[in-house]
Each structure stands twice: as C-alpha cells, then as structure tokens.
Amino acid sequence: MAGLSDIQFIFALLIVFQIKQFLGDFVFQTSWMVQGKSRTGSDFLFPLAVHVLVHGAMTLTVLMVVNPNFWYLAALDCAIHFIMDRIKSSPGLLGRFTDTSKSSFWIPLGFDQMVHHLTHYSIIWILLAHRV
Numbered sequence: 001m002a003g004l005s006d007i008q009f010i011f012a013l014l015i016v017f018q019i020k021q022f023l024g025d026f027v028f029q030t031s032w033m034v035q036g037k038s039r040t041g042s043d044f045l046f047p048l049a050v051h052v053l054v055h056g057a058m059t060l061t062v063l064m065v066v067n068p069n070f071w072y073l074a075a076l077d078c079a080i081h082f083i084m085d086r087i088k089s090s091p092g093l094l095g096r097f098t099d100t101s102k103s104s105f106w107i108p109l110g111f112d113q114m115v116h117h118l119t120h121y122s123i124i125w126i127l128l129a130h131r132v
Contacts, residue, residue, distance in 0.1 A: 001066055002132070009131065010124060016062055017120035021113070024055040037089035044086065052082045059123070066127055073123050080119045088112045 001009055029051055036047025060074035089095040094108040 006128060006131075010128060013062070013066070013124045013127065014120075017117075017124065020055070020058045020062065021116055021120065024051075024058055025113075025116070028054050034089075037085055038091055038095045040091060044089070048082060048085060048089070051085065052078045055081050063123075063127075067130060067132055070123075070126060070130070073126065077119055077123065081116060084112055084115045 001012060004012060033047045033051040037044055037051065039047070056074045056078040059077040060071060063070050063074055087093050088108050088111075097104040097108060099105055
C-alpha cells in the first residue's frame with residue numbers, strides 16, 4: 001500500500017474493512033455463535049469470544065500487512081466488538097427486542113453495525129496518520 005496516495009489508501013482500507021465486517025458478522029458467524037451470544041449467566045462467553053476472535057484475526061491480518069507496529073489495534077477491535085455485541089445480544093439489554101417486524105429490533109442491529117464501522121474508521125485514521 002506504500003505506492004498509494006492518501007485517498008487511495010483510505011478507500012482501499014474502507015473496502016477491506018467493509019468486506020471484513022461482512023465476512024465476520026454474516027458469513028463466518030455461525031448459528032451457534034448467534035444463539036450463544038444471547039445466553040444468560042456466563043454461558044454467552046465462549047460463543048461470543050469465538051465470534052470476536054474471528055474479527056480480531058481478520059483485523060490483525062490487515063494490520064500485519066499495512067503496519068505491524070499497530071497489531072494491538074486488533075485487541076482494541078476485539079474489546080469494542082465484544083462489548084457492543086453483548087449489549088446487542090443480552091436478553092437483559094438490547095437482545096430483548098427479538099421481533100423482526102419492529103424497529104426495536106432493527107435499530108439496535110444498525111447501531112451495532114455503526115459502532116463496528118466507526119471502530120474501523122478509527123483504525124484507518126490511526127494507520128493513515130502513521131503511514132510508513
């Protein structure tokens with residue numbers, strides 16, 4: 001990515017992170033993860049952790065290609081993803097809205113996706129500010 005202008009660099013990373021988000025939340029997320037994330041007690045931990053680690057591995061792959069010095073941003077992505085997905089999935093929080101015919105289901109889903117994209121934009125901002 002060294003030969004790209006700043007605009008090309010940003011645009012390329014936006015595409016990469018958009019694909020990463022789609023793969024992590026819709027292709028690689030199994031029904032076991034989706035159902036497990038909404039369990040009560042501590043039963044949600046393992047399915048959610050696996051889901052989050054899939055995202056973290058993909059973010060780490062991008063970071064290792066673009067700038068390995070920022071590998072730790074993958075851990076930040078994991079932490080934010082974990083917190084947001086638990087809030088969205090917890091039956092005591094936003095996960096109590098399960099009727100897909102109502103906006104009370106779709107607004108939390110959209111908010112979840114927005115938080116993930118804003119996390120990616122922040123990572124891109126940091127990578128841009130420290131281009132090698």
